[in-house]
Amino acid sequence: MNGAESLVRTLLASGVDTCFTNPGTSEMHFVAALDQVPGMRSVLALFEGVATGAADGYYRMARKPATTLLHLGPGLANGISNLHNAKKAGSGIVNIVGQHAASHLAIDAPLTADIEGLARPVSHWVETSLSAADVGRDAARAVQAARCAPGQVATLVLPSDTAWTPGGQVASALPVPARAPVASDMLDRAAAALSGPDSLLLLGGEALTVENLDRAGRIAAATGCALLSEWANARMERGAGRVPVARVPYPIDAALETLARFRRVVLVGARPPIGFFAYPGKPAVLTHPEAEIIALADWAADLDGALAALEQAVGGADAVPVRAQAGPPARVTGPCTPETVAAALGQCIPEGAIVLDESVTTGRAFHGATLGAAPHTWINNCGGSIGYSLAAAIGAAIACPDRKVLTLTGDGSALYMPQALWTMAREALDITVVIWANRSYRILLGELSGVGVMNPGPRALDMLSLERPVIDWVAQAGSLGVPACRVDRAEDFALALGRGFAEDGPNLIEVVL
Amino acid sequence: MNGAESLVRTLLASGVDTCFTNPGTSEMHFVAALDQVPGMRSVLALFEGVATGAADGYYRMARKPATTLLHLGPGLANGISNLHNAKKAGSGIVNIVGQHAASHLAIDAPLTADIEGLARPVSHWVETSLSAADVGRDAARAVQAARCAPGQVATLVLPSDTAWTPGGQVASALPVPARAPVASDMLDRAAAALSGPDSLLLLGGEALTVENLDRAGRIAAATGCALLSEWANARMERGAGRVPVARVPYPIDAALETLARFRRVVLVGARPPIGFFAYPGKPAVLTHPEAEIIALADWAADLDGALAALEQAVGGADAVPVRAQAGPPARVTGPCTPETVAAALGQCIPEGAIVLDESVTTGRAFHGATLGAAPHTWINNCGGSIGYSLAAAIGAAIACPDRKVLTLTGDGSALYMPQALWTMAREALDITVVIWANRSYRILLGELSGVGVMNPGPRALDMLSLERPVIDWVAQAGSLGVPACRVDRAEDFALALGRGFAEDGPNLIEVVL
Missing domain, CATH: 3.40.50.1220 (TPP-binding domain)
Known part of the structure; x- marks a missing residue:
């Protein structure tokens, strides 16, 4: 058994059975091991940020880590911003990064980079395997680190020769420390x-x-x-x-x-x-x-x-808490505004839905309007790095195949990681993506005055505008295999949501605000 | 004058007049300064990797650095892979990253990250300005570092309070060390x-x-x-x-x-x-x-x-070098293959064109076929991190507005940074993008056997395929404002190239191989 096979078998023994990846040459033996070892679901992403974001979303819903498989320093680099978000959310991720063989590092090949240095700011635990015999043990330790409360990013760097050399040994799962009690x-x-x-x-x-x-x-x-x-x-x-x-x-x-x-x-x-x-x-x-x-x-x-x-x-055992009441059915009509789309969401969110909310400015009315919606799970971006929700939706949908996933995202955020749509289509994931097309980095208009810039000039405002050219989200989704529609009235938005939830597989609704 | 204004004025005084940016709250004062100080061209990117890749392409053609303006640690993170490519190419970049105000760092806000730690692996020079009075001097030193031969990545971290506080001082350009002579x-x-x-x-x-x-x-x-x-x-x-x-x-x-x-x-x-x-x-x-x-x-x-x-x-002053001969005009016909598209390129590359080549597998016949093409400049990705050429084309086109830019990229590489198409449209850049749609990470098929994986199984091969679903590049380009066409015959490819070069502004050709 080579190191790569010992890695896959050890991950499975530790309960890690889902991999989000964009592999390269140095990871080919891990990819090959997928055919030798049954049980690991491997999901291809067209950009590494999609893989790391998906692993974050997966942890939120599965309460256990997935693994990534990234190609060398640059592959890791492309995944860093969503690892940042994961770290701030307390999401456990086993973040596996391929590395050149040790003999190749000294000559500074084009793809050579300081992988541990890049990983450290977004990881709680960073190690590099030194030989094929170490890979299994290191992988078990990485899973253990990832599972420490509340969930940690554990980066394991895997030189290609440790993957292809015989002598791999499968390691058993390691215990996870109990959470500390209160004093x-x-x-x-x-x-x-x-x-x-x-x-x-x-x-x-x-x-x-x-x-x-x-x-x-x-x-x-x-x-x-x-x-x-x-x-x-x-x-x-x-x-x-x-x-x-x-x-x-x-x-x-x-x-x-x-x-x-x-x-x-x-x-x-x-x-x-x-x-x-x-x-x-x-x-x-x-x-x-x-x-x-x-x-x-x-x-x-x-x-x-x-x-x-x-x-x-506080003697609360018999106290009766306030509970949210289901709102009366209502038909929402009129142009799409932050208020009308919020009302439509309150009517349409299906029971058990997982809502990934990256509605940076559009979503400020959502809380009140959805308090009485059918019971659901709400997920926020905890790290502030935009371009999170499309990727995280993939992981949530894979963790919970029986639940509907609803992604709410501004257009500026969504265009950070549109490649996620392709993976949704490939895996036929049950995700409805809503794009709030306000055609600007709207939040920055408020931030300008917040930091004391009054009367911004035309060149400043131009840096906040996404109108030139307008982004066609229906075409964008279609190009990546996701059916889509565009609405500008709340009643049409509600109908589109209903259709999206009724059908299997991904769909996208561009809401022009 | 606040620190932000002193920054813009110092950059201009040091010859840096082009900025590739995706700004956020902590950079709003820099954005505001664009309206107060004439002369800085600011180009908006929808993803930071586009900004850093554009700065790399700009340096290759202008032989002087541009500046970036990135939002905190996550914005830097999204730009790292193309900074890696720039570093490996010897491209000078003044890489400016906003940071929280010093008083805000201690409380570990969501977007807080170790910016210097993230920057160091891809930078030759990293510093953080400590006060508004330092910003000008630090910026001049960053430009100096960026201009050291062959060109370096100089990262300047700019806390938001150094931008908004009065007391900024414009610094003069600093000298750049001469290149060392041979012994x-x-x-x-x-x-x-x-x-x-x-x-x-x-x-x-x-x-x-x-x-x-x-x-x-x-x-x-x-x-x-x-x-x-x-x-x-x-x-x-x-x-x-x-x-x-x-x-x-x-x-x-x-x-x-x-x-x-x-x-x-x-x-x-x-x-x-x-x-x-x-x-x-x-x-x-x-x-x-x-x-x-x-x-x-x-x-x-x-x-x-x-x-x-x-x-x-060696006494070569009077020697007569071998020179490439212009090939005879020829009409290339037949299905698009790596050989026929190479022949078409040899016929169609216009004089003075800048060719950005990210044709990972399709391009292996290009050298011989284009040796006798009209005189042109050829640019490679030196760092191996795919998703480079669309972004770099932006910088090359801005550095050389009178030249035609031709980007040749595999589909897998292009989907790493498709957001670059939007900036091409916004800035009406004269770029023809050719997508080699082989619908796979084709290079990895060869790499599998290269590293000794023979007879890969179906799950391994599935990780290399982009066919499920097929990516519609005409729709992808259209969604971002770039007109596009699809060809599968070499004669149509040649015609499309001719049309693309004849028109102003960007266009895209999807070549189905």
Whole structure:
């Protein structure tokens, strides 16, 4: 058995059975091993960012890592921005990068690069296998690292000679450390702090599962505290019958206003709320300057246990949480605007849908409009690097083949990684992609004034415009094998969503705003 | 004057007047400065790899750096693979990356990343400005670093508060070190070594200008030595009337065969010929094991001076070099194959054209077929990271608005960076894009056997196929505003090329092979 085969067999033994890849010469033995070892699903991406983004989306839904297979330093480089997003979301990924044979590195061939150096800023764990005999053991350790709470990026560099040389040894799965429990003194402080409407329970990470939202809802009912989540959540359960939790707003002034009334803030899986960017004359931490912040449990801790203990400490076991009510059926009509498309989404999201939200500006009305939609999962981009949602949708759809996937993305974001559409078509994934075609980097219009640029000139504004030429998303999708339509009225949008969900395989709706 | 304005004014004072950008919030003051300072051409890209690739192509033709403007760590990350290609080509780039304000870095916001760590593997020079007063001086030093021979990647990180704070100071241009002359003892060795057909003068970098090719041609005529260039050349002048120089072949067996007869090899601007990849049982350095290698001048040295001195040392001043002859006009017909499209190119390349060649497998017959074409410039990808040529074409077209640009790219490579088409349309650049649609990562079929994988199974072969679904390049181009056509016969390809060159603005030809 060569090193490549020991790699595939070890990954399978550790529970990793899905690979997102764009391989090259140095990875050909791994590719060949796919035919010798059954059980590894290998999904081809036409750009490495699609592979890493898909691995992130896969982790969010499967709660276990997939592996990537990337070609040398440049292949890794193309995947870095979505590894950044994965790292910020706490997604576990076994990130395998081919490398030249050791004998070839010294001569600095065209594709030679400092792979470990490129990987380190976006990885929790980086190692290079030294021989075929090491590959199995290293792979098991990479999976172990990827599975450490909340989920980590583990980069394993695999020189081509370690793949093709005999002597590979399959390694067994390694144990994963348990999540840390909360300290009892912190629990007492948190329980005492939560009292009345000037106290806030701020949730993040796995505090947003159905069960933990129920616990949080009972805590709020028992104490009168408010509930909020971070602006960007790796995964949140929402919809009718679930405990509704609003997100801290993105615009800094709105966030400051939302948070101003809280004097005591308990963090469970969340960090103190901070500005997405620095703005002249505005604070970085957005809570009231005199607010007491109690960090009960960080995102790597045992959040189920933390919320259960907190619920008990505040006497919340019998409290009745507020739950979102299903809205009445309504027919939404009129031109597509952020408000009408939000209303249409509230009517159309099917039960069990996975919603990947990269609606940078268009989506600000979505929370309220979809609170009473059928129960669904909501996924945000946690790293801020745009071009995430099309790729992540692939992984979510592969992790959950029985659920509908809905991707909501601005046009500027979507054009970062359009190649994802081809993989959706190839794998016949059940994904409805909605492109908000506002034909600009709309968010930057607001950011200009946010950072103090008033009255921007025509050359500045030209750098924010996607109108010259207009991007034809129906043709773009069609070129990559995804059927598509264009709508500019909300009633047509609702009909298109219904058709998209009714059919198998991917489809795209360009919404002209 | 704020730091951003001092940056733009300093860049202009140092001769940098072209910016390829995808800006974000942290770069808004730089964008605003474009309206306050005339003279900086700012070109918007929809993906950062397009911006960095364009800056590479610009340098190849302008022989001076452009600047990029990228958004934080993720924006840099998306540009890394084409910075890798630029670094390997010796292209100078002033790579400007926005950063959070210093006060914001401590709180680890979503977009926070180790920018210097990401930049270092692809940069020769990395610095972060500490205050608005430093920005001008740092920018002048970045331009100086970028202009060091043969051209370097200089990354300047610009925290947003250094951009918006008053106190910016414009800095003057700094001197650039002269290129090193050759040592006289090396010159004597090289002159003695070049004698007869078992000696080789191997050229690279700026040894491939028209004047240096003439010198090399006279040296070959005087000594009987052979001439070759490296496999990948940053820029080479070719065509009828010029001294023809073949490239060392890419396939390792062909390269070994080509180089086997040489016992003395003189390097001018080139490195010893090496394999692109490591292959089991094959050498890394491809010259004969007993060949003497004389490194007369590396790519940063004074190559004009080296070749002039060598010409004199071998008494070549009056020698008459071999020159490529214009081929007879011919009408090429038949299905599109690598041979017929090569013949069509030989007939159709217009005088003064800039050809960006990313024809990974289709292009192996191009050299011979285009030797007698009208005089033109040929540009290769020097770093091996595919997805280069569409982006680089933008920079070449902007550097040389009076020349026709022809991009030849495989479909697999082109789909790495299709967003470049939109910028071509937006800037109305005179670029003809040819997509070789073989609907596979064709090169990897050869590489599988090259690394010893015989009889690959169906799952391995599936990872190399782009047929499911077929990519519609006419629709892809149309979606981004570039008119396109599809051909499958060589006579139609020739007609389409003629139409493309006759019209202004970009166009695309999908060639089905």
